[in-house]
Amino acid sequence: MxxxxxxxxxxxxxxxxxxxxxxxxxxxxxxxxxxxxxxxxxxxxxxxxxxxxxxxxxxxxxxxxxxxxxxxxxxxxxxxxxxxxxxxxxxxxxxxxxxxxxxxxxxxxxxxxxxxxxxxxxxxxxxxxxxxxxxxxxxxxxxxxxxxxxxxxxxxxxxxxxxxxxxxxxxxxxxxxxxxxxxxxxxxxxxxxxxxxxxxxxxxxxxxxxxxxxxxxxxxxxxxxxxxxxxxxxxxxxxxxxxxxxxxxxxxxxxxxxxxxxNLHFTLYYWVVPTIRKILGIEGDFADYWFPNSTRYIGYNPETADKTIHEFPGxxxxxxxxxxxxxxxxxxxxxxxxxxxxxxxxxxxxxxxxxxxxxxxxxxxxxxxxxxxxxxxxxxxxxxxxxxxxxxxxxxxxxxxxxxxxxxxxxxxxxxxxxxxxxxxxxxxxxxxxxxxxxxxxxxxxxxxxxxxxxxxxxxxxxxxxxxxxxxxxxxxxxxxxxxxxxxxxxxxxxxxxxxxxxxxxxxxxxxxxxxxxxxxxxxxxxxxxxxxxxxxxxxxxxxxxxxxxxxxxxxxxxxxxxxxxxxxxxxxxxxxxxxxxxxxxxxxxxVKAWYIKDKSFKDYKGLDAAEFLNSTDNQEDYRAINWLNNNIKGTPVILEAHGDSYTDYGRVSVFTGLPTVLGWYVHEWLWRGDTDIVNKRAADIETIYTSTDQELVQTLIDKYEIEYIYVGKLERVKYNSLNSDLLKRLGRIVYTGSEDINDTYIIQIEPKG
Structure with a gap:
């Protein structure tokens, strides 16, 4: 035995x-x-x-x-x-x-x-x-x-x-x-x-x-x-x-x-409330349970001015x-x-x-x-x-x-x-x-x-x-x-x-x-x-x-x-x-069924690569450019990309390369720095670099932040409607282009002084 x-x-x-x-x-x-x-x-x-x-x-x-x-x-x-x-x-x-x-x-x-x-x-x-x-x-x-x-x-x-x-x-x-x-x-x-x-x-x-x-x-x-x-x-x-x-x-x-x-919110709103509503013929907000609801109850159901978070490990x-x-x-x-x-x-x-x-x-x-x-x-x-x-x-x-x-x-x-x-x-x-x-x-x-x-x-x-x-x-x-x-x-x-x-x-x-x-x-x-x-x-x-x-x-x-x-x-x-x-x-x-398995079969297993999602129709240019950076850039030189609000796709280049950028998610840096002035200053400087017609001013800002690479992609074009591609290209040499169309996605390496 x-x-x-x-x-x-x-x-x-x-x-x-x-x-x-x-x-x-x-x-x-x-x-x-x-x-x-x-x-x-x-x-x-x-x-x-x-x-x-x-x-x-x-x-x-x-x-x-x-x-x-x-x-x-x-x-x-x-x-x-x-x-x-x-x-x-x-x-x-x-x-x-x-x-x-x-x-x-x-x-x-x-x-x-x-x-x-x-x-x-x-x-x-x-x-x-x-x-x-x-x-x-x-x-x-x-x-x-x-x-x-x-x-x-x-x-x-x-x-x-x-x-x-x-x-x-x-x-x-x-x-x-x-x-x-x-x-x-x-x-x-x-x-x-x-x-x-x-x-x-x-x-x-x-x-x-x-x-x-x-x-x-x-x-x-x-x-x-x-x-x-x-x-x-x-x-x-x-x-x-x-x-x-x-x-x-x-x-x-x-x-x-x-x-x-x-928690018992799940028991009540997944099992009990829908059953009672079904018996009584009532239709309401929680007829279809969504798993985050159990972490956003106080202040959300009913709606009040005191919204809280009560998450748990599961x-x-x-x-x-x-x-x-x-x-x-x-x-x-x-x-x-x-x-x-x-x-x-x-x-x-x-x-x-x-x-x-x-x-x-x-x-x-x-x-x-x-x-x-x-x-x-x-x-x-x-x-x-x-x-x-x-x-x-x-x-x-x-x-x-x-x-x-x-x-x-x-x-x-x-x-x-x-x-x-x-x-x-x-x-x-x-x-x-x-x-x-x-x-x-x-x-x-x-x-x-x-x-x-x-x-x-x-x-x-x-x-x-x-x-x-x-x-x-x-x-x-x-x-x-x-x-x-x-x-x-x-x-x-x-x-x-x-x-x-x-x-x-x-x-x-x-x-x-x-x-x-x-x-x-x-x-x-x-x-x-x-x-x-x-x-x-x-x-x-x-x-x-x-x-x-x-x-x-x-x-x-x-x-x-x-x-x-x-x-x-x-x-x-x-x-x-x-x-x-x-x-x-x-x-x-x-x-798990709602977040991972819904309408999927065993054939839909994607793998454990957390960055592979970029290799899609909407993000493929970024995916290729990020792979190029990871394969060709050593150390931690500063790369400029567009900044944006928290919980958006802005900051994707710095995230998936680990290279520092001038400013990423705005609210997060506000929280970490405790100072909106310094964050706003960086945001304004980034916009100036991408849109200004004054090359001397742009060069001064590049030197200030020690920027070695400038990234131009879809989100940069969305963020800055007046993006000045001609000036940016005069700042250095293009080391990467995403397609035959130079105006799609490209990376500029700033020419060193002297």
Whole structure:
């Protein structure tokens, strides 16, 4: 039986590879190289991961992949930021070799001091099984993405452009492709990690964009699965772990809850409302459900002057933007995994009576606290909103368990304070090379002027909030108090002391998630979005993380209520809420069909090339010119093209070559620079270069922005009706023409002075 399990997994792996080759076609080898690179990183960082995740059933194997990506990627970024190594494929492999040496030393030291083995026999089968499941989900998402692979629409131009600029550049911070002469003033390190994996896997940015996105979707299922599996297993214990599938089912529910599920808006407007309208013969706006509706409800249905955003990971993976909040999901989940591993470590110390006096090595200079500081610092560079959010979440977990250990004496606050200071100091050091080159975008906090109607809050968040409240009620009801326990501090200690690490962890996550839902109803962060959209970005970033935390909590609570309940009401409560929860799992089916598969057959698979869409009737001239630039232009010379509004096709040359241009998407640069005057000045100068009859003035502006190439194509002609082709051609020599008609698409190389 033992051998049969392994043989089955090996056969499944081979079958998946064969099926992947059939369905992905020529994309399979880029896919395989990417998967292999991530696999190697995970194995490489097992010594570090095993040291922290020794209590996990899989030794933290899945988290090792992300720790490997984050650690090696950060080291390459750091060396490139200090101009020690250029950001090249060779440098990436040099860094990888360094990480191998460091982990090898750590393993030998741990083996000698702690008798640690790299692969415990108990861990091997779960590791292989999880790898097979990860590969399966990764393949499915890659295949789905192949029906609509283009980096086109919404934020995709920006995300792809960031990667293209980094792939072409030598050092960090990368040059701003839409603001020549400057570096990117946005949280770009997430896209950098995408470029790092692209170089490491020897792929091009064309496929690297989509492989990163689909890998994130797979890991966003697998990481909650592993985390909640271990949370459930720890709470149930071997005595109550019958049947054995309980932690597995909890993990599956949470993995799907984080990465696939929609919200109850979907259930209501896809299932319930159309059914009622059909019965009553009513026709209305939501008769035909469109999957983005569940992310644009408050302010849109009905229409009001308070329009907000409440997206969630399942929507992000379908939409396909490789944006900061999407990339950071796996780093956030890894931090949450480390936090629970820290809880188990502290519980062992408490049980072994090791947590009595303060010891700086055990309390602060341990891999857990250091890793927490590292990831929170990383958030400062990848998605700033997650920086304060998870500093508070980590602080809550650490504070409450320290309270259990030190009985809420003064030592509790002292030790937690020292840990908090250490974490924030380390995080600032980790992000320092980024912050030294970054101007803060928005920091002003305002009181909200508009509030969400209660019924809309209930539709969007009622289910998870009720689930957490039910969980808290169960915990409070199962704790026994003596009549003399009237001291609030002592009551709190008794309550927390009665909780298992699993219950405490889920409770803190759930309460933090509820806090994130409430916060946009009280305050918002002021940015360039005003009028009807004042609090849209604040609600978006806060509730996105709340959704992730609710998803993690859900699988554990459902299994606990159904299989380890203290009160009769729990099973009924779990059955009703679980049914509602499961209805949201149909969201990815509806959204994938609408966005990718509608009116298509298996023959319509396009592949994973995110830039291939340019090779169409409308864009073919741009496609050929961009390919010429990518094949013939080295380095990062400035190329001039027409600027335009955000979310349009303007900026396409800089995006798909990575070459900096004078100005790209107007609103984005306004947001990043915080100054409309400088943006307007560049816009006016670009128009002057394309339309002026004064050659001396044009030459002065070309010298000012150090422009080496001028691009003239369809959008330039549309933007500038009086485009002066004769003058432009006198500025240099034509190095590319798109057709026999010189007035169609052409590129001019500016003649150097002298």
């Amino acid at each position: 033992f051998r049969l399990k392994y043989i089955t997994l090996y056969v499944l792996t081979i079958l998946l590879m064969i099926v992947g080759g059939i369905f992905l076609k020529e994309d399979f080898f880029p896919f395989f190289r990417w998967w292999l690179s991530v696999f190697v990183l995970g194995i490489l960082f097992l010594p570090l991961t095993r040291k922290m995740f020794s209590s996990y059933h899989d030794g933290g194997y899945l988290f090792s992949k992300v720790i490997g990506i984050a650690s090696s990627g950060y080291l390459m970024w750091l060396l490139s930021s200090f101009k020690i190594l250029k950001f090249t494929e060779v440098s990436c492999y040099i860094v990888l070799a360094g990480c191998l040496i460091i982990n090898g030393i750590l393993f030998l030291k741990s083996k000698k001091e702690e008798k640690m083995t790299l692969l415990d026999s108990d861990h091997v089968f779960p590791m292989i099984a999880e790898e097979v499941l990860f590969l399966f989900i990764f393949l499915i998402w890659a295949y789905i993405r192949g029906f609509r692979p283009e980096a086109h629409g919404t934020e995709k131009f920006m995300d792809y452009g960031f990667m293209a600029a980094m792939m072409r550049g030598d050092y960090m911070p990368p040059k701003d492709l839409w603001f020549s002469g400057s570096t990117i003033n946005y949280y770009y390190v997430g896209q950098y990690m995408s470029a790092f994996l692209t170089k490491l896997s020897l792929n091009s940015v064309n496929v690297g964009y989509n492989l990163m996105l689909t890998m994130l979707a797979a890991l966003s299922f697998m990481l909650p699965y592993s985390l909640v599996y271990n949370i459930t297993k720890n709470r149930f214990g071997e005595k109550y772990l019958n049947p054995k599938w309980i932690p597995r089912m909890a993990g599956i529910l949470s993995g799907a809850g984080v990465s696939l599920a929609g 929507y992000s993976f379908v939409l396909g933007d490789l944006h900061a909040h999407v990339i950071n999901i796996v780093f956030v989940l890894t931090l949450l995994g480390i936090l629970f591993a820290w809880l188990l470590y502290q519980k062992r110390r408490l049980d072994n009576r090791e947590a009595q006096g303060f010891q700086i090595k055990q309390e602060i200079l341990n891999p857990f606290i250091i890793s927490i500081g590292f990831f929170i610092g990383l958030f400062h560079t990848t998605n700033f909103w997650d920086f304060p959010i998870y500093y508070v979440v980590a602080g809550g977990v650490i504070l409450f368990f320290n309270g259990v250990i030190y009985e809420f004496r003064l030592k509790t606050l002292l030790i937690t304070g020292l840990q908090g200071v250490f974490i924030i100091t380390l995080s600032e050091l980790i992000s320092l090379p980024f912050t030294l080159n970054f101007d803060q975008i928005s920091t002003e906090i305002m009181l909200t002027e508009a509030h969400t109607p209660l019924y809309q809050l209930l539709i969007l968040w009622g289910l998870p909030v009720i689930l957490i409240i039910g969980f808290l009620y169960e915990l409070a009801g199962s704790t026994k108090y003596k009549s003399q326990d009237d001291n609030p501090k002592f009551i709190l200690f008794r309550f927390l002391n009665s909780l298992s690490p699993s219950d405490l962890y889920i409770l803190v996550l759930g309460l933090c998630a509820i806090g994130l839902i409430i916060m946009p109803e009280v305050i918002y962060v002021k940015d360039i979005y005003s009028g009807d959209y004042k609090r849209a970005n604040t609600m978006f970033k806060l509730t996105y993380q709340a959704f992730i935390m609710f998803g993690i909590c859900s699988g554990y609570i459902f299994m606990k209520f159904k299989k380890l309940h203290h009160f009769n009401w729990q099973k009924t409560f779990a059955n009703i809420t679980l049914f509602l929860f499961l209805t949201t799992f149909w969201y990815p089916v509806v959204s």
